[in-house]
Amino acid sequence: MSLMLPAIRGxxxxxxxxxxxxxxxxxxxxxxxxxxxxxxxxxxxxxTEIEIDASLTMSREERxxxxxxxxxxxAEMAEARRILARLSLPVPPLITRxxxxxxxxxxxxxxxxxxxxxxxxxxxQDFARQRRRERMPALICLCDISGSMSAYxxxxxxxxxxxxxxxxxxxxxxxxxxxxxxxTNITRHLRGRDVDAAxxxxxxEAQDWEGGTRIGYCIDRFNRDWSRRVMGQGAIVLLIxxxxxxxxxxxxxxxxxxxxxxxxxxxxxxxxxxxxxxxxKAAGIRAILPHVDMFRAGHNIAALQxxxxxxxxxxxxxxxxxLARMLSDAAS
Numbered sequence: 001m002s003l004m005l006p007a008i009r010g011x012x013x014x015x016x017x018x019x020x021x022x023x024x025x026x027x028x029x030x031x032x033x034x035x036x037x038x039x040x041x042x043x044x045x046x047x048t049e050i051e052i053d054a055s056l057t058m059s060r061e062e063r064x065x066x067x068x069x070x071x072x073x074x075a076e077m078a079e080a081r082r083i084l085a086r087l088s089l090p091v092p093p094l095i096t097r098x099x100x101x102x103x104x105x106x107x108x109x110x111x112x113x114x115x116x117x118x119x120x121x122x123x124x125q126d127f128a129r130q131r132r133r134e135r136m137p138a139l140i141c142l143c144d145i146s147g148s149m150s151a152y153x154x155x156x157x158x159x160x161x162x163x164x165x166x167x168x169x170x171x172x173x174x175x176x177x178x179x180x181x182x183x184t185n186i187t188r189h190l191r192g193r194d195v196d197a198a199x200x201x202x203x204x205e206a207q208d209w210e211g212g213t214r215i216g217y218c219i220d221r222f223n224r225d226w227s228r229r230v231m232g233q234g235a236i237v238l239l240i241x242x243x244x245x246x247x248x249x250x251x252x253x254x255x256x257x258x259x260x261x262x263x264x265x266x267x268x269x270x271x272x273x274x275x276x277x278x279x280x281k282a283a284g285i286r287a288i289l290p291h292v293d294m295f296r297a298g299h300n301i302a303a304l305q306x307x308x309x310x311x312x313x314x315x316x317x318x319x320x321x322x323l324a325r326m327l328s329d330a331a332s
Contacts, residue, residue, distance in 0.1 A: 060079075061079075061083065064076060064080050064083060064301060065083070065300065065301040065302045066300055066301075067080075067300055068274060068299050068300055069151045069152050069155045069271075069299060069300060070151040070152070070299070077155075080301060081155070081158045081195070083301055084155065084158045084159045084162060084301065084304070085158065085161075085162045085195070086162075087159060087162060087301075087304065087305060088163075088166060088308075089139075089163055089171075089307055089308055089311065090170055090308055091136070091137060091139075091171065091236070091311050092311075093134040093135060093136055093137075093170075094134065094135055094137055094233075094234050094264075095132045095133075095134060096132060096133045096135055097132070098132070098133045099130040099132055099133060100130060100131065100132075100133045101128065101130055102129055102130055102131040103129060104129065105129035105130045106129070106131060107129065107130050107131065108127050108128070108129055108130070109127075109128040109129055109130040112130075113126075113127050113128045116128060135172065135233070136170050136171055136172045137171070137172065137233065137234045137235055137236050137264060138171065138173040138174070138175065138230065138233065138235040139163065139171045139173070139174045139175070139235070139236055139238070140175045140177070140230055140231070140235050140237045140238070140263075141156070141160050141174075141175065141176050141177065141238045141240065142177050142179060142218075142219070142222065142237065142238065142241075143156055143157060143160070143176065143177065143178050143240045143241075144178075144179060144180065144213065144215070144240055144241035144242065145178045145179070145180050145208065145209050145211075146180045146208075146210065146211060146212060147211065147212075148213075148242055148244060149240070149241060149271070150209070150210045152240070152271045152298060152299065153178070154199070155304075156240050156269070156304070157176070157186075157190075157199055157202070158195060158199070159304055160174065160176050160190060161190050161195045161198055164176070164187075164190040164191055165190075165191070165193065172233075173230075174187075174190070175187045175230050176189075176190045176202075177222060177226070178202070178206045179208075179214075179215070179218035179219075179222075180206075180208035180209065180212060180213060180214070180218075181208045181211050181212050181213070181214050181217075181218075182207075182208055182214075182218065182221075183218045183221045183222055183225075183226075184202075184205055184206040184207075184208075185226065186202035186205060186206065189201040189202040189205065190202070212246070213241075213244060213245055213246060214245070214246070214247050215241060215243070215245040215247065215252055215284060215288075216245055216248060216249075216251040216252030216284075217247055217251070219252070219255040219256060219259055220251065220254075220255040222259070223255060223259060223262070227258075227259075227262050231262045235263055235264060236263065236264055236265045236267070236311065237259065237263040237265070237266045237267070238267050238269060238307075239266065239267070239268045239269065239288075239292070240269045240298060241268075241270065242270055242272050243268075243270060243272070243280075243282060243284045243285035243288050243289075244282055244284055244285075245282075245283075245284030245287075249283040249284060249286070249287040250287075252284060252287040252288065253287040253288075253290075253291070256287065256288050256291040257291050259291070260291040260292070260293075265293045265294070266291065266293050266294075267293060267295075267296060267311070268288060268289075268292040268294065268295050268296070269296050269298035269303075269307075270295065270296075270298065271297065271298055271299040273295070273296070273297035273298075273299070274297055274299040279326075279329065279330045280326055280327060280330045281330055286327065286330065289326065289327055290323070290324075290327065292323070293319065293320075294319055295319070295322075295326075
């Protein structure tokens with residue numbers, strides 16, 4: 001408050017303009033000299049009402065939602081992080097094979113019905129009912145932190161931190177991994193309350209920020225070291241990368257095939273989809289694309305909001321057909 005008081009007093013107290021400032025104001029206003037208001041309130045001009053048509057203007061928040069992360073300034077990125085902290089990613093529950101008792105369940109429970117009848121001398125007075133048990137899946141995020149993905153990976157990690165600390169978000173667990181030239185588990189850092197401290201700790205552990213890219217090697221390490229620990233019970237995997245890999249495409253294709261078979265749904269978020277004429281020309285992109293279930297852009301806030309629609313989609317046949325056409329068009 002002591003630092004803000006001089007600024008408040010400077011705004012509140014009017015001062016007389018110097019002659020040089022008056023000449024500059026007259027030149028900017030085409031010779032029209034504005035009358036300085038009297039501090040004491042005497043001879044104050046009548047207020048003029050200005051009407052502005054704002055029907056076709058875009059709000060600042062709506063503009064930020066459609067602005068590329070790479071084109072944002074420092075102030076716009078700070079505002080975008082506050083918007084990302086309020087986003088949610090709802091997911092439908094998984095229907096298991098196990099059943100639980102439910103008075104309005106769709107299926108009769110014959111075993112419980114007979115047990116209740118035996119307690120009353122074998123007379124069946126009511127039918128017990130049951131339904132399938134529901135559980136929430138886990139979310140696993142594999143985020144590329146190489147040099148070409150630095151602006152997008154930081155925004156995605158802010159979004160992932162919000163999901164990790166959201167109460168009642170629906171996910172059973174949220175895991176975070178970063179990769180560039182090596183794989184790093186940052187799950188425990190994302191559970192911190194302070195997002196800046198959490199990402200600073202994650203950046204201190206991941207020593208390959210803004211470095212090279214070895215996608216095939218890192219995904220293969222994830223399959224060998226972490227897949228059985230975190231991929232159980234129908235986990236959903238988000239792969240955030242541009243697909244520009246320098247390793248062997250055969251290694252990347254084999255690692256992606258195993259990752260796809262281990263996950264319930266594999267969603268690829270690629271910032272390169274922001275370009276209208278995008279085509280899978282790179283060898284790494286062609287190696288990843290046949291093994292993903294969803295292919296979405298992730299270059300702005302609106303694209304991250306569209307993940308909810310991708311997660312709640314039931315049928316993947318049309319998406320698979322679209323990806324197959326994309327690969328065939330690039331090959332031709």
